[in-house]
Amino acid sequence: MSILINENTKVIVQGITGRDGSFHAKKMIEYGTKVVAGVTPGKGGSKEHGLPVYDGMSEAVKATGADASIIFVPPAFASDAVYEAADSGVSLIIIVTEGVPVHEMLKLDRYLRSKNIRYIGPNCPGLISPGKSKIGIMSADIHMKGSVGVVSRSGTLTYEVVYNMTKAGIGQSTCIGIGGDPIVGTNFIDALTLFEADPETTAVAMIGEIGGSDEEEAAKFIKTMTKPVVSFIAGRTAPPGKRMGHAGAIISGTSGTAEAKIRALNEAGVEVANTPQGIADLLADKILAGAKK
Amino acid sequence: MKLHEFQAKAIFRKYSIPVPEGSMALTPEKAAEIASGFPGKAVIKAQVHVGGRGKAGGVKLSSGKEEAFATAGTILGMDLKGLIVKKVLVEKAIDIDKEYYVSFAIDRAKHMTVFISSIMGGVDIEDVAKKSPESINKSYIDPFTGLKDFHIRPFLKQAGLDKDACAQASKIIKNLYKIFLETDANLVEINPLVLTKDNKVIAADAKMDIDDNAMYRQQEIYDMVKDELEAQPEHQAKQKGLSYIKMEGNIGCIVNGAGLSMATMDIIKLYGGEPANFLDIGGSSNPEKVKYAMQLLMGDENVKVAFFNIFGGITRCDDVARGLISAISELKVNFPIVVRLTGTNASEAKEILKGSELIFEETMIGAAKKAVGLVAR
Numbered sequence: 001m002s003i004l005i006n007e008n009t010k011v012i013v014q015g016i017t018g019r020d021g022s023f024h025a026k027k028m029i030e031y032g033t034k035v036v037a038g039v040t041p042g043k044g045g046s047k048e049h050g051l052p053v054y055d056g057m058s059e060a061v062k063a064t065g066a067d068a069s070i071i072f073v074p075p076a077f078a079s080d081a082v083y084e085a086a087d088s089g090v091s092l093i094i095i096v097t098e099g100v101p102v103h104e105m106l107k108l109d110r111y112l113r114s115k116n117i118r119y120i121g122p123n124c125p126g127l128i129s130p131g132k133s134k135i136g137i138m139s140a141d142i143h144m145k146g147s148v149g150v151v152s153r154s155g156t157l158t159y160e161v162v163y164n165m166t167k168a169g170i171g172q173s174t175c176i177g178i179g180g181d182p183i184v185g186t187n188f189i190d191a192l193t194l195f196e197a198d199p200e201t202t203a204v205a206m207i208g209e210i211g212g213s214d215e216e217e218a219a220k221f222i223k224t225m226t227k228p229v230v231s232f233i234a235g236r237t238a239p240p241g242k243r244m245g246h247a248g249a250i251i252s253g254t255s256g257t258a259e260a261k262i263r264a265l266n267e268a269g270v271e272v273a274n275t276p277q278g279i280a281d282l283l284a285d286k287i288l289a290g291a292k293k
Numbered sequence: 294m295k296l297h298e299f300q301a302k303a304i305f306r307k308y309s310i311p312v313p314e315g316s317m318a319l320t321p322e323k324a325a326e327i328a329s330g331f332p333g334k335a336v337i338k339a340q341v342h343v344g345g346r347g348k349a350g351g352v353k354l355s356s357g358k359e360e361a362f363a364t365a366g367t368i369l370g371m372d373l374k375g376l377i378v379k380k381v382l383v384e385k386a387i388d389i390d391k392e393y394y395v396s397f398a399i400d401r402a403k404h405m406t407v408f409i410s411s412i413m414g415g416v417d418i419e420d421v422a423k424k425s426p427e428s429i430n431k432s433y434i435d436p437f438t439g440l441k442d443f444h445i446r447p448f449l450k451q452a453g454l455d456k457d458a459c460a461q462a463s464k465i466i467k468n469l470y471k472i473f474l475e476t477d478a479n480l481v482e483i484n485p486l487v488l489t490k491d492n493k494v495i496a497a498d499a500k501m502d503i504d505d506n507a508m509y510r511q512q513e514i515y516d517m518v519k520d521e522l523e524a525q526p527e528h529q530a531k532q533k534g535l536s537y538i539k540m541e542g543n544i545g546c547i548v549n550g551a552g553l554s555m556a557t558m559d560i561i562k563l564y565g566g567e568p569a570n571f572l573d574i575g576g577s578s579n580p581e582k583v584k585y586a587m588q589l590l591m592g593d594e595n596v597k598v599a600f601f602n603i604f605g606g607i608t609r610c611d612d613v614a615r616g617l618i619s620a621i622s623e624l625k626v627n628f629p630i631v632v633r634l635t636g637t638n639a640s641e642a643k644e645i646l647k648g649s650e651l652i653f654e655e656t657m658i659g660a661a662k663k664a665v666g667l668v669a670r
Contacts, residue, residue, distance in 0.1 A: 075506065075509070076509060076510070099506045100506060101477050101504050101506045101507035101510070102399055102477075102479065102504045102506065102507070103436075103474065103477050103504070103507065105404075106399070106404065106405065106406060106436045107436045107437070109404045110404075110435065110436055110437060111437075137606075137607060138606060139605070139606040139607070139636065139637055142606075142636065152552070153552065154550065154551065154552020154553070155550050155552065155606075156548075156549055156550025156552060156553040156604045156606065156608075157550060157552030157553045157555075157556050158552070159604050159606050159636065160553055160556070160604050160635075160657065163604070163635065163636070180551060180552070182399065182401045183399070183401065183404050207552070209551075209552055209555060210555070212401045212402065213401070213402055214401075214402070217402065232556075234552050234553075234555035234556045234559060235555040235559070236559045236562065237540075237555075237558040237559050237561075237562045237568060238555055238558070238571070239538070239540065241342075242538050242571075243505070244536075244538065244551055244554070244555050244571055245536040245550075245551025245552075245554060245555075245571070245573040246551045246552070247504075247505065247506055248401070249551060249555070253344075253419050254419065258559075274563055275556075275560055275563065275657065275658055276553075276556055276657065277656065277657065277658060
């Protein structure tokens with residue numbers, strides 16, 4: 001088991017003929033992900049990395065029976081691509097695109113939820129279940145199959161954490177990047193719920209950052225979990241009122257600070273590491289202690 | 294992207310939301326001229342992006358042309374919480390009977406637009422939320438149905454407005470929602486929304502924050518803020534695909550990824566140093582970006598050490614190394630550079646950088662300690 005994806009998940013790459021879409025489609029195929037087709041309007045009938053390219057999502061899904069789609073479409077066209085995916089029959093949509101206007105996201109979110117479609121992102125690296133499937137842009141070689149679930153709002157910071165985990169011999173069940181935007185389809189609680197129910201996952205690492213209250217909400221949820229959770233929160237030194245690279249990483253007034261998040265997590269019994277490396281040490285302790293809270 | 298009050302009010306006028314008579318001035322002369330254009334008192338308001346301008350002395354009343362000249366003179370050039378006032382808004386003072394609060398914002402947790410209103414206007418809404426939460430109304434709006442009368446009704450009732458004032462307020466709130474949608478705003482706020490003694494409803498203040506991600510389709514707003522925006526080093530960096538925020542410390546950071554950039558700043562602080570900046574060079578490996586990043590650090594006279602923290606993935610460490618080599622050969626870098634490269638093509642990168650004066654560290658913690666140590670010397 002793993003969450004959301006496995007070795008049988010069939011994926012379509014939307015925007016497969018673009019620079020990023022093509023590059024990452026190739027990397028996903030090399031990893032062993034079942035990439036079954038690509039979609040680029042106007043490029044139907046051509047081939048990319050030996051895969052058929054279709055003009056639209058509905059014909060691509062009809063022809064391949066795909067379950068999931070990953071979107072590498074520029075921000076101005078991304079929401080159209082997501083609606084198209086939603087109407088095509090896939091049940092999981094991963095939006096890698098950074099820069100989708102938040103008003104577009106409000107509508108997309110409402111629409112996708114009404115159809116019960118799970119989406120991840122936008123502005124996210126996607127997800128990987130080591131040894132099974134990778135639907136995303138993370139480099140595969142830092143990962144190792146194992147039993148720790150990783151959920152994060154950030155990309156490279158997650159790679160740093162995972163790299164240190166793997167070096168310490170701690171493998172991962174699934175690593176999921178939920179994205180750095182203010183509105184994201186899958187939040188910490190959603191991911192924690194899935195990890196709690198996954199028999200292969202024994203502990204979870206949650207990597208948060210300043211902005212919003214997703215970590216505080218997650219802290220309340222963690223109290224109800226049976227599996228141990230450790231955390232790292234980025235942005236202790238971030239000044240208020242400035243967007244720290246991610247559209248969602250902003251302290252507004254007095255809300256969304258790292259201190260408040262760390263306090264909420266500590267109160268819920270979650271140990272918060274001081275450094276990204278510290279996550280691996282905390283996990284090693286938990287696993288040695290029998291992985292029971 | 295925050296708009297100044299005078300810019301937001303220009304948009305309000307376009308959408309028929311009544312605002313006090315007045316305009317923006319860059320000099321005391323101009324301020325006096327504007328003030329003499331209407332009878333009675335004038336309000337002179339500093340146009341800077343800080344909260345609590347009034348309390349900090351950035352909003353003052355004046356009567357007559359000469360006093361307006363003098364008052365504008367004291368506000369222009371004033372340091373308001375670290376920002377120098379370069380513009381003032383000069384407006385006709387209004388006769389206030391009651392003050393309310395209305396805004397549209399994005400509720401991140403609920404994934405919805407929220408209409409927030411309160412009968413306690415003219416003060417910081419965060420304080421009102423703490424002290425008298427019962428005075429605040431919130432209605433959530435479905436993007437597919439839009440704002441409806443039932444969203445507004447609880448506020449109109451609580452405010453106790455008469456029929457005429459209700460109609461005015463209702464029209465203002467509907468037009469405010471229109472602005473919120475059509476300008477891709479994260480926030481549009483009127484605080485206070487004023488009921489004057491002659492029963493007129495007026496937006497006495499205006500706050501707008503536009504979604505940076507939507508700037509590509511907000512040309513009019515971009516033109517409005519262009520000059521001020523383009524003068525900022527943060528914006529110049531953004532044009533080159535870098536995300537930069539200046540801080541007060543002396544350890545310059547160059548990192549890939551926003552989360553890792555924040556974590557790098559945090560770790561510097563944890564080991565007793567102070568970061569000079571947040572700088573995310575993004576996912577690509579363009580050597581030109583690395584060079585530009587180095588120039589940004591050199592432009593900050595506080596920087597005593599540079600800390601490169603690159604986690605190769607999509608970003609290839611050897612590309613970053615090439616950028617670094619060209620930067621140090623072309624620019625006269627006068628501070629030590631601590632480098633930590635891990636991930637894709639890290640060994641190739643180390644080969645490229647062999648023999649240079651760069652200081653290598655294997656781990657993020659090691660590199661942070663090294664950088665802090667170098668500053669302390």
